Amino acid sequence: MSLFMENMISERLGGKMFGKDTTIYKFEKIKRAKRAAMTENPGMELIDMGVGEPDAMAHQDVVKVLQIESEKRENRFYSDNGIEEFKNAAASYMKKRFGVDMDAASQFNHCIGSKPALALFPIALINPGDVALMTVPGYPVSGTTTKYLGGNVYNIPLLKENNFLPDLDSIPADICERAKFLYLNYPNNPTGVLAPKEFYEKVVAFAKKNNVAVVSDAAYIELTYGEEPISFLSVDGAMDVGIEIHSLSKSFNMTGWRIGFVCGNEHLVKAFATVKDNNDSGQYIPIQKAASYCLEHPELVEPTKKKYSRRLNMLAKVLRKHGFDVEEPKGTFYLYFGIPKGTQSGRKFESGEQFCDYLIREKLISSVPWDDAGNFLRFSATFVADTVEEEERIAKIIDERLSSETFIF
Numbered sequence: 001m002s003l004f005m006e007n008m009i010s011e012r013l014g015g016k017m018f019g020k021d022t023t024i025y026k027f028e029k030i031k032r033a034k035r036a037a038m039t040e041n042p043g044m045e046l047i048d049m050g051v052g053e054p055d056a057m058a059h060q061d062v063v064k065v066l067q068i069e070s071e072k073r074e075n076r077f078y079s080d081n082g083i084e085e086f087k088n089a090a091a092s093y094m095k096k097r098f099g100v101d102m103d104a105a106s107q108f109n110h111c112i113g114s115k116p117a118l119a120l121f122p123i124a125l126i127n128p129g130d131v132a133l134m135t136v137p138g139y140p141v142s143g144t145t146t147k148y149l150g151g152n153v154y155n156i157p158l159l160k161e162n163n164f165l166p167d168l169d170s171i172p173a174d175i176c177e178r179a180k181f182l183y184l185n186y187p188n189n190p191t192g193v194l195a196p197k198e199f200y201e202k203v204v205a206f207a208k209k210n211n212v213a214v215v216s217d218a219a220y221i222e223l224t225y226g227e228e229p230i231s232f233l234s235v236d237g238a239m240d241v242g243i244e245i246h247s248l249s250k251s252f253n254m255t256g257w258r259i260g261f262v263c264g265n266e267h268l269v270k271a272f273a274t275v276k277d278n279n280d281s282g283q284y285i286p287i288q289k290a291a292s293y294c295l296e297h298p299e300l301v302e303p304t305k306k307k308y309s310r311r312l313n314m315l316a317k318v319l320r321k322h323g324f325d326v327e328e329p330k331g332t333f334y335l336y337f338g339i340p341k342g343t344q345s346g347r348k349f350e351s352g353e354q355f356c357d358y359l360i361r362e363k364l365i366s367s368v369p370w371d372d373a374g375n376f377l378r379f380s381a382t383f384v385a386d387t388v389e390e391e392e393r394i395a396k397i398i399d400e401r402l403s404s405e406t407f408i409f
């Protein structure tokens with residue numbers, strides 16, 4: 001690296017130290033272990049339970065809308081803060097699915113997937129020294145931008161004994177004083193739990209008492225099993241304090257399409273729209289039109305939900321057979337479970353990372369470890385399988401591979 005470039009990088013990226021950090025991060029470790037395992041076991045199938053992306057394509061009717069709309073000359077322009085048709089579709093969807101009545105023009109804005117919305121939102125709120133309340137384990141994007149802006153992150157652990165809900169009473173008074181927003185994500189990645197209405201009511205009271213805005217990340221809201229999902233915004237008073245970010249990625253098998261929306265408190269939506277307008281020029285209009293079609297047809301999610309529910313059940317059964325304490329999730333497509341202490345053959349596991357590494361190298365089963373609040377592993381039911389028989393075959397392989405070991409808990 002030339003001195004010229006070394007001096008170029010901002011302090012928020014590490015300044016002169018940028019690119020010299022030798023820490024190997026979780027996902028890189030997983031990648032390396034997978035590569036090594038495949039080299040050492042040629043011909044053995046690697047079972048990938050790590051990927052958090054749907055294995056299926058978007059519905060053919062949705063693809064058709066994109067195709068037809070792409071052929072229209074008038075759809076070629078920058079869409080800036082989005083087309084009216086998408087806002088209207090999102091507003092009708094929020095009313096129909098969650099009973100939340102909002103004004104399409106002033107309380108909605110599209111986003112190019114929820115990740116950029118989560119990254120941009122802190123720009124509207126955080127001054128240097130302000131605090132973002134984030135939950136761990138979790139999706140850290142808003143926290144990263146907060147730090148870029150000179151703010152601080154306060155992590156609230158999601159513990160099993162609290163049903164993986166943050167204990168708002170545990171946050172120190174001086175942190176509450178400096179806090180600007182609270183990030184929540186239910187149905188939760190990675191724990192798979194839903195937030196009950198009473199919890200959201202507590203959140204509203206907390207937000208009002210401490211002058212904290214609420215950002216509810218609803219990326220998995222359509223993927224619930226046995227229970228109807230609720231929107232944070234449906235709770236009394238929520239509209240005064242928060243916004244909700246929805247995504248079509250997971251529910252409609254559209255991760256690569258990059259489309260979602262922000263809705264809720266008019267003032268916050270306006271602030272978000274201002275930041276976004278200075279950052280991108282909007283999603284391609286035909287994608288917004290195809291997404292509008294999805295929001296008008298939420299029944300498209302049903303077969304996807306059935307598939308994940310079946311797979312989660314299959315995987316949970318296999319893991320339980322080998323002694324793991326696994327509950328099927330109420331939402332998302334993840335199974336989140338504690339790791340064993342070791343094996344009868346004398347191995348010891350002190351972290352999710354260690355156990356994950358062992359499963360990849362010894363059993364060729366890949367997953368994602370979480371060590372932020374206890375030691376856990378996450379299996380994702382999004383593995384590629386086009387038929388039920390194929391799903392069963394994969395579950396059987398996991399069963400057989402785990403059978404050669406006795407785990408101690």
Ligand SMILES: Cc1ncc(COP(=O)(O)O)c(C=O)c1O
Pocket residue numbers: 052112113114115116139185189217219246247248249250255259260
């Ligand atoms: C909790 C959570 N929020 C947001 C996202 C981002 O989704 P997208 O940007 O595709 O809408 C993800 C993706 O994995 C996620 O797990």
